[in-house]
């Protein structure tokens with residue numbers, strides 16, 4: 504079979520349709536809100552052509568491997584290297600890429616000892632060009648925004664989406680409009696959006712309020728929304744799972760654990776797993792589990808109290824600002840992938856998040872607070888017997904340590920919690936030490952820690 508569905512390298516025919524996740528209606532075009540014209544549910548991208556000519560798993564795997572040696576721009580991207588399972592861009596020269604993806608898989612030996620799960624790994628999406636997993640989705644959605652002729656792209660964000668969108672808009676010659684909750688996103692993320700030249704509005708509301716306003720805006724102005732409601736974003740984010748399985752030589756781990764906020768990423772990873780299984784790229788499905796902060800636990804409550812049948816919104820509060828979301832847009836997609844992969848959802852406290860973040864930091868890797876919910880959640884899943892000690896587990900670390908220095912410094916200085924918690928965390932805290940600039944003072948400090 505032809506791995507790339509084209510006769511001329513770089514030119515591909517349209518290979519996808521939109522499908523409503525509620526009523527399954529198919530369409531060739533999507534409105535600005537990416538919702539079904541019939542029932543109002545969210546749309547996803549589907550590939551009817553796979554039924555007509557099923558891609559061959561062996562050919563796909565070897566094509567993806569050989570592209571690693573290529574210098575063709577789309578092959579240098581860890582997202583577009585997997586373009587056979589992505590919506591086809593008519594002219595691949597139009598792809599907006601920052602060489603996203605290609606992120607490392609690390610072993611976590613110390614965290615493995617702490618959790619009692621020896622085969623523990625981190626897929627570090629914080630090693631993407633703008634420091635978060637958002638880049639994998641943004642390269643695809645920004646490319647489609649530009650090929651559709653949009654001059655303006657926009658997003659609501661807890662910080663990482665805005666940083667990523669601003670970067671890809673700038674690279675693609677588009678204007679970016681960012682809506683963020685005032686005072687509720689980290690300075691690092693805000694500074695990225697400013698530096699990449701986006702028009703950045705700090706709204707006096709929370710993330711959910713920003714997203715609502717964006718929905719109204721795109722109905723009235725020629726602005727293309729790049730939130731994860733946009734199904735092109737999720738197609739790009741699928742490649743995290745493709746790359747991960749390739750790193751495992753296509754032998755699936757038992758568990759993949761991911762943080763949950765607006766629930767786009769869990770939906771994307773789940774969609775990728777289901778598609779890989781359907782296409783015969785993997786022989787069994789890993790269980791995909793989603794972890795939320797206790798103060799922003801809409802999915803956990805919806806599953807526990809309503810059997811995943813309706814969304815229970817919450818008024819979100821957590822220091823892990825990236826996932827400070829009370830009304831997750833992709834909750835139905837996430838419930839579907841939890842059920843289909845037989846995964847779990849769990850919630851963790853602020854102290855558990857801070858501890859887990861320091862433990863990941865102590866591995867020499869580090870991540871932002873929202874990513875650390877995965878390790879904190881794993882401890883609970885092990886305790887409840889859902890994860891067995893002989894199983895292999897991958898934590899998806901979604902953001903870079905440098906994304907939220909205020910959190911990290913506050914933790915190490917002991918400014919975050921009360922005395923009791925600080926004492927319990929003392930072995931993990933490394934406060935900076937202010938000294939006179941004398942050799943004696945430094946040597947005494949060295950001896951104190953010896």
Ligand code: F0G
Nearest residue numbers: 660661663664764765766767768901902
């Ligand atoms: N981890 C990080 C570091 C994030 O930035 C986000 C979401 C998540 C996890 C949750 O992913 O929303 O797909 O469930 N950040 C979004 C933003 C909302 O605007 O940057 P999700």
